[in-house]
Amino acid sequence: xxxxxxxxxxxxxxxxxxxxxxxxxxxxxxxxxxxxxxxxxxxxxxxxxxxxxxxxxxxxxxxxxxxxxxxxxxxxxxxxxxxxxxxxxxxxxxxxxxxxxxxxxxxxxxxxxxxxxxxxxxxxxxxxxxxxxxxxxxxxxxxxxxxxxxxxxxxxxxxxxxxxxxxxxxxxxxxxxxxxxxxxxxxxxxxxxxxxxxxxxxxxxxxxxxxxxxxxxxxxxxxxxxxxxxxxxxxxxxxxxxxxxxxxxxxxxxxxxxxxxxxxxxxxxxxxxxxxxxxxxxxxxxxxxxxxxxxxxxxxxxxxxxxxxxxxxxx
Numbered sequence: 001x002x003x004x005x006x007x008x009x010x011x012x013x014x015x016x017x018x019x020x021x022x023x024x025x026x027x028x029x030x031x032x033x034x035x036x037x038x039x040x041x042x043x044x045x046x047x048x049x050x051x052x053x054x055x056x057x058x059x060x061x062x063x064x065x066x067x068x069x070x071x072x073x074x075x076x077x078x079x080x081x082x083x084x085x086x087x088x089x090x091x092x093x094x095x096x097x098x099x100x101x102x103x104x105x106x107x108x109x110x111x112x113x114x115x116x117x118x119x120x121x122x123x124x125x126x127x128x129x130x131x132x133x134x135x136x137x138x139x140x141x142x143x144x145x146x147x148x149x150x151x152x153x154x155x156x157x158x159x160x161x162x163x164x165x166x167x168x169x170x171x172x173x174x175x176x177x178x179x180x181x182x183x184x185x186x187x188x189x190x191x192x193x194x195x196x197x198x199x200x201x202x203x204x205x206x207x208x209x210x211x212x213x214x215x216x217x218x219x220x221x222x223x224x225x226x227x228x229x230x231x232x233x234x235x236x237x238x239x240x241x242x243x244x245x246x247x248x249x250x251x252x253x254x255x256x257x258x259x260x261x262x263x264x265x266x267x268x269x270x271x272x273x274x275x276x277x278x279x280x281x282x283x284x285x286x287x288x289x290x291x292x293x294x295x296x297x298x299x300x301x302x303x304x305x306x307x308x309x310x311x312x313x314x315x
Contacts, residue, residue: 024255024310026303027056027087027265029232033295035274035282039063041071043078050082052299053307058087058265060130064116076123087230087263088120089129089173089204097135098155099148099182106155113170114162127169129204129230132156133182134175141181152182153195160198171229173204176212184213186220186228193227202229206267207246211236217247221254228260232267233306239286240268240302252310264310266302 030045042059049057057079067075079086092098096108113128120128133152138144160170174180174189183189186205193201203224207217214220221228233251235244255264269276270286287295 023261025055025085025263026053026306027058027085027263028052028054028299028303029058029060029265029267031060031276032266032268032270032299033292035271035276037061037275037279041075043071043075046075046078046082046084046086048296050084052296053303054084054266054299056085056087056263056265058089058263058267060089062090064088064090064119067119072119072122079124085263086123086125087127087129087265088123088125089131089171090116091131091134094134094136098132098159099135099152101147101151106151110155110158110162113159117163117166117168120168121166125168127171127200127202127229128163129171129173131175131180132159132170132172133180135180135182137181145181148182149192153192156193156201157196157198160196160201164198164200169200169202169229171202171204173206173230173232174209175206176209178212179209184209186210186214186223190223190225190227202227204230204232206232206234207251208232208234208236208238208267211246217251218254218257221251221258221260225258228258228262230262231255231260231264233264234266234268237286238267238269238280238282240270240298241266241306242302243286248309255310264306266299266306 028049030042033045033048046057092109092112096105096112098106098109100106156170156172163170174183174186177184183192186203189203193203205220205224205228210217210220233241235241236246237244241248269280269282272282272285290298
């Protein structure tokens with residue numbers, strides 16, 4: 001047998017029988033296939049996600065704001081044709097920080113999200129995510145943090161209120177200390193969202209960020225509890241599952257324990273050599289400079305193993 005990591009083998013290669021898990025949906029972020037910021041259409045990735053075996057295609061970045069009405073219709077039609085659900089994550093621009101002291105700046109951030117809610121409804125997207133609390137850190141931490149926290153609560157509450165009017169969930173992504181400073185752990189995020197106080201105020205946990213900040217993956221998931229609205233699952237280095245050292249069984253069992261039934265997105269950033277690679281600090285190509293066919297094959301093997309892991313038990 002070759003030296004491929006186990007989760008790079010298809011279920012057939014290792015003799016597994018995969019039982020589909022209806023309660024949980026398995027997704028892939030379209031940036032898995034890209035290393036640049038030149039994408040002009042998400043639509044081709046709908047078919048690609050489906051053929052690779054995924055239920056959900058997650059999209060993001062500011063291309064979303066450039067989509068015309070016709071492109072929205074085209075994307076929605078592709079999602080219906082291939083029976084692929086869409087998910088979305090967006091980070092607010094720096095002049096629209098949700099934790100800013102200036103109410104006018106916070107309102108820009110609130111509008112950044114609420115203005116696109118009609119597009120989400122047209123695309124069948126059930127919630128909005130992203131690193132919503134991405135304002136730059138201002139030292140000293142102790143002088144600003146409580147005030148920024150309070151500002152974030154007010155802004156998120158208003159976003160959630162407007163989202164609820166459109167039947168949408170808000171999934172604030174919790175990131176590591178190098179990409180955010182308001183809340184870096186599930187426990188802190190739970191406190192923040194409980195202060196927001198609305199039922200559609202949820203969090204996105206991401207195993208890459210959790211690997212930096214959490215002492216226990218299981219306890220973090222337990223802390224999130226019913227505030228967990230979305231989950232990004234990739235390896236410690238953001239590669240495909242099975243190529244790193246994350247405790248996948250621990251994560252699986254904890255998600256089962258809280259009866260998580262949402263989307264599990266493989267948000268793997270793996271390709272070096274372009275603008276996206278530079279922005280995401282991908283200095284070495286985690287695919288081995290794979291061609292497009294190999295990328296598809298590896299994604300398919302990964303999701304088959306994900307399905308087995310979450311439906312059958314230990315490998």
